[in-house]
Amino acid sequence: MIYLDHNATTAPAPAVLEAMLQVLGSVWANASSQHAPGQQARRTLADARARAAQVLGCKPAELIFTSGATEANHMAVRGLLAAAAPGRRRVVFSQVEHAGQLRLARALAAQGVPVDTIGVHPDGRLDLEQAAAAIGPETALVSLMAANNETGVLMPVAEVAALAHAAGTALHVDATQCIGKLPFRFADSGAAAVSLSAHKFHGPKGVGALLLRQGQPFVAQTLGSQERGRRGGTENLPGIVGMATALELLGDLAAEAARLRALRDALERGLAAALPRVHVWGQAAERLPGTSYLRFGRLEADVVLQRLERLGVAASSGAACSSGGSEPSHVLRAMGVAPAEALAAVRLSMGASSTAQDVDYLLHSLPPLLEPLLREEQALAA
Ligand code: PLP
Incomplete structure (x- = not known):
């Protein structure tokens, strides 16, 4: 996993x-x-x-x-x-x-x-x-x-x-x-x-x-x-x-932060190159080194998480679950993000176990699963 x-x-x-x-x-x-x-x-x-x-x-x-x-x-x-x-x-x-x-x-x-x-x-x-x-x-x-x-x-x-x-x-x-x-x-x-x-x-x-x-x-x-x-x-x-x-046990946090930042940036660059309409929130701001908060067009986060699960990848959506279903993240709402876009938010957060192999695997296996869904989404919107 x-x-x-x-x-x-x-x-x-x-x-x-x-x-x-x-x-x-x-x-x-x-x-x-x-x-x-x-x-x-x-x-x-x-x-x-x-x-x-x-x-x-x-x-x-x-x-x-x-x-x-x-x-x-x-x-x-x-x-x-x-x-x-x-x-x-x-x-x-x-x-x-x-x-x-x-x-x-x-x-x-x-x-x-x-x-x-x-x-x-x-x-x-x-x-x-x-x-x-x-x-x-x-x-x-x-x-x-x-x-x-x-x-x-x-x-x-x-x-x-x-x-x-x-x-x-x-x-x-x-x-x-x-x-x-x-x-x-x-x-x-x-x-x-x-x-x-x-x-x-x-x-x-x-x-x-x-x-x-x-x-x-x-x-x-x-x-x-x-x-x-x-x-x-x-x-x-x-x-x-x-x-x-x-x-x-924390060790050299500055070195670990640099390692994770490089992995995270490679992942974001690779996904944006392989797929249309990838949006990363907070990309221009100073961020935690391993955190990537993004959406793939307006594909619902649950749909993306299911595909990730199929690939053996554990990640989170940005939505808060409540008895009435998914609520858009209050953080994205405060940033002025529209509800339909906020419900597409997926958070990938790397840490000590994350490697360059993980990034390569994701870049190799995720785009083929999402690409047809994004194409379908665009066709419906046209
Ligand atoms: N504050 C922040 C920013 C967090 O990310 C979390 C955990 O997700 C908490 C508080 C709550 O931590 P705990 O569940 O350990 O009480």
């Missing part, structure tokens, strides 16, 4: 599984217990925290382990909002945040919290003029993703951090798609809080973190003594050790 869905999740690395199994079997005591096994669990937790912090460029005390990025995102927004100075009640999101974060935005608005949104340009880049207009003296916090999970387009975190800083407000960055794909250091990020999720970089599912700048006013959302009172609940020690191990 050729796996082209690395933005959805990644396979746990063998060393991650090994480290987790060791902890699951041998270090199962509660890290809050006073007895010797509890102390061993506490030492294992402290060691994993120090190792993860080293790779993430943060202080160990700034790392709060969570069940993943969704929890980290929600606790960041609610925790920073609750701690904001009186008079600062507004929350700013981009229109292309992850679906879970937009649900939170809607829930806050329904509770009476004023929510401001920042749009994007047709190529997926954030509209910085709208950002400047939205962020002001009443802003409690800004929540912005570092890279979009669908288009891969990178967001201007440094520029928005400067706007937030000038307005005296906090910036939360959802770096879930960036960490593991591009070099990152919390200390240099300009953010007050950053979310991440281990399964996006060959760690286990169900574990992630919120990095929270030391001294940043914050109100805990899950009460308990763990994580310095900022996130209650017995720690998922095997998951945390798995995440620390995955972070240490």
Whole structure:
């Protein structure tokens, strides 16, 4: 199988599984217990925290382990909002945040919290003029993703951090798609809080973190003594050790990014040369190195995914599935893409397992399957 869905999740690395199994079997005591096994669990937790912090460029005390990025995102927004100075009640999101974060935005608005949104340009880049207009003296916090999970387009975190800083407000960055794909250091990020999720970089599912700048006013959302009172609940020690191990395995991310960028560009060039009406979104913008978000004419994404499946290729559509069928992606809608084109969106996301052979195979086998469909589509439109 050729796996082209690395933005959805990644396979746990063998060393991650090994480290987790060791902890699951041998270090199962509660890290809050006073007895010797509890102390061993506490030492294992402290060691994993120090190792993860080293790779993430943060202080160990700034790392709060969570069940993943969704929890980290929600606790960041609610925790920073609750701690904001009186008079600062507004929350700013981009229109292309992850679906879970937009649900939170809607829930806050329904509770009476004023929510401001920042749009994007047709190529997926954030509209910085709208950002400047939205962020002001009443802003409690800004929540912005570092890279979009669908288009891969990178967001201007440094520029928005400067706007937030000038307005005296906090910036939360959802770096879930960036960490593991591009070099990152919390200390240099300009953010007050950053979310991440281990399964996006060959760690286990169900574990992630919120990095929270030391001294940043914050109100805990899950009460308990763990994580310095900022996130209650017995720690998922095997998951945390798995995440620390995955972070240490990341290696030279700049070199890996260059490798994936070359593969991705070759794939996009080859498909556009072999087929008519191939459109790639965000191609002119700075993007995650392995992400390609494209459509083949207006062929429905499900039709293309079926052909890919036949070829043994796993990929994703851009559509959100709901009980009523497929909904066009909110990201593409924010970019001004027509619904019929948005429903044709297919995401190919490469990663550690991707090779030049995969690209050659796709370029050799996919165009003959799609070409007749595209011809038929054009004949019907004529
Ligand atoms: N934020 C972004 C940008 C994502 O891509 C994802 C996962 O797809 C999440 C948040 C949610 O991560 P998790 O499912 O690990 O909570």
